Amino acid sequence: MIRVLFFASLRERLQCDALELPSEGMSTVQEVFDALLQQSPLFAETLSSPKPLMAVNQEIAHATSPVKAGDEVAFYPPVTGG
Amino acid sequence: MIRVLFFASLRERLQCDALELPSEGMSTVQEVFDALLQQSPLFAETLSSPKPLMAVNQEIAHATSPVKAGDEVAFYPPVTGG
Amino acid sequence: MTFHKTIQVQTQDFDLQTEYQTLRTLSSGIGAIVQFVGLMRDINEGDEVSHLFLEHYPGMTEKSLDKIVEEARERWPLLGVRLIHRVGELTPSDQIVMVMVASAHRQAAFAACDFIMDYLKTRAPFWKKEQTNTGSRWVEAKDSDNQAADRW
Amino acid sequence: MTFHKTIQVQTQDFDLQTEYQTLRTLSSGIGAIVQFVGLMRDINEGDEVSHLFLEHYPGMTEKSLDKIVEEARERWPLLGVRLIHRVGELTPSDQIVMVMVASAHRQAAFAACDFIMDYLKTRAPFWKKEQTNTGSRWVEAKDSDNQAADRW
Numbered sequence: 001m002i003r004v005l006f007f008a009s010l011r012e013r014l015q016c017d018a019l020e021l022p023s024e025g026m027s028t029v030q031e032v033f034d035a036l037l038q039q040s041p042l043f044a045e046t047l048s049s050p051k052p053l054m055a056v057n058q059e060i061a062h063a064t065s066p067v068k069a070g071d072e073v074a075f076y077p078p079v080t081g082g
Numbered sequence: 083m084i085r086v087l088f089f090a091s092l093r094e095r096l097q098c099d100a101l102e103l104p105s106e107g108m109s110t111v112q113e114v115f116d117a118l119l120q121q122s123p124l125f126a127e128t129l130s131s132p133k134p135l136m137a138v139n140q141e142i143a144h145a146t147s148p149v150k151a152g153d154e155v156a157f158y159p160p161v162t163g164g
Numbered sequence: 165m166t167f168h169k170t171i172q173v174q175t176q177d178f179d180l181q182t183e184y185q186t187l188r189t190l191s192s193g194i195g196a197i198v199q200f201v202g203l204m205r206d207i208n209e210g211d212e213v214s215h216l217f218l219e220h221y222p223g224m225t226e227k228s229l230d231k232i233v234e235e236a237r238e239r240w241p242l243l244g245v246r247l248i249h250r251v252g253e254l255t256p257s258d259q260i261v262m263v264m265v266a267s268a269h270r271q272a273a274f275a276a277c278d279f280i281m282d283y284l285k286t287r288a289p290f291w292k293k294e295q296t297n298t299g300s301r302w303v304e305a306k307d308s309d310n311q312a313a314d315r316w
Numbered sequence: 317m318t319f320h321k322t323i324q325v326q327t328q329d330f331d332l333q334t335e336y337q338t339l340r341t342l343s344s345g346i347g348a349i350v351q352f353v354g355l356m357r358d359i360n361e362g363d364e365v366s367h368l369f370l371e372h373y374p375g376m377t378e379k380s381l382d383k384i385v386e387e388a389r390e391r392w393p394l395l396g397v398r399l400i401h402r403v404g405e406l407t408p409s410d411q412i413v414m415v416m417v418a419s420a421h422r423q424a425a426f427a428a429c430d431f432i433m434d435y436l437k438t439r440a441p442f443w444k445k446e447q448t449n450t451g452s453r454w455v456e457a458k459d460s461d462n463q464a465a466d467r468w
Binding site for chain 4: 087089090091132133134135136137140141142143144145156158159160161162163164
């Protein structure tokens, strides 16, 4: 399984903190993202625009970053700390 | 009269904190400086190289800055505060 | 001397004086300390703000702050860095974040402190939600386009 | 709010916490405070330094510091500046100078604090004489050529 986390406005709009996706056939963040778009019309609409930032195992990642079973993948809006 | 002040290493090398010069014929810092060079061989040598920085009435000045009777003219080495 | 580093993410307030004294007494080779403190303003985008809630991504937050400090340390000859970022509920004038950098010389301390704050603002996973008269809203990132630019 | 400015030249030490609290509580519009503290190092040009004597030009010192702060204020939207520079006898690890700048935003506070320190170092009439194992010596200005360049 791959654990997926959402934060801040994205978490609120998706009404979801976290979910698990089967890891079969998933080798990149892009593939995890594409699977999320299939979850529901709400997910498809919310995640498509603007496209979120992402992290794999708590490190900043890109669409092409590799993922494997057991990884933690996070999607989040632009950060506003400081 | 024009009051002349010296600071830091310049004061020590000249063995002089302050002196007064007659203001007659003096209209610029350059002229005050030239009069100081005439004071003694020690003054001539010490003030010629390196040439000091200067202030008139406690404001940063240049060789061409005007001076008049009653002014306070200071000569000092490069500053090292902070 | 060895490099001193402390990074904390916490809900409670911090005491600048304690932080400063700890950093200052590390070494008599320290010639410059630059401190940045971010405070909560009572106004944003023209609206009065009564509360702020700071969400973060526990685990990733600490990792990303550590990475930012290590990057600064590689670029400048630093003697110590102390960094505290608060999360949770805040009210106007509250301290939000503190970055304190010690170095032998001024330029390194200034440059590193500024650099750490720049990177923190664009890379550390914190999000602000503010409460105004008209309701609550997520604060918009000023550079949101930049942040997402090379990710996809 | 009106601009807040305090400039002091003094022999006694200063308490950073008191200074910070005074500045911080001026306005809830303050979003950023940048503080610089210069400390006396126990080594300079490779030699151990046991004491430092700071000479200044009373009267001109205060005027020049005021001018520097006013110049910073014209360039950036500042809410307050507190500046203290010590003179007289100092020992290693002593606080020498403090510049504290408050603004609504981070960039202005950083830029102004850095600017004030730059200008102070090249324009304010302070001179350091240090005591080493081998005697006392006046500290050489790193930019002595620049300082005198356009004067003659």
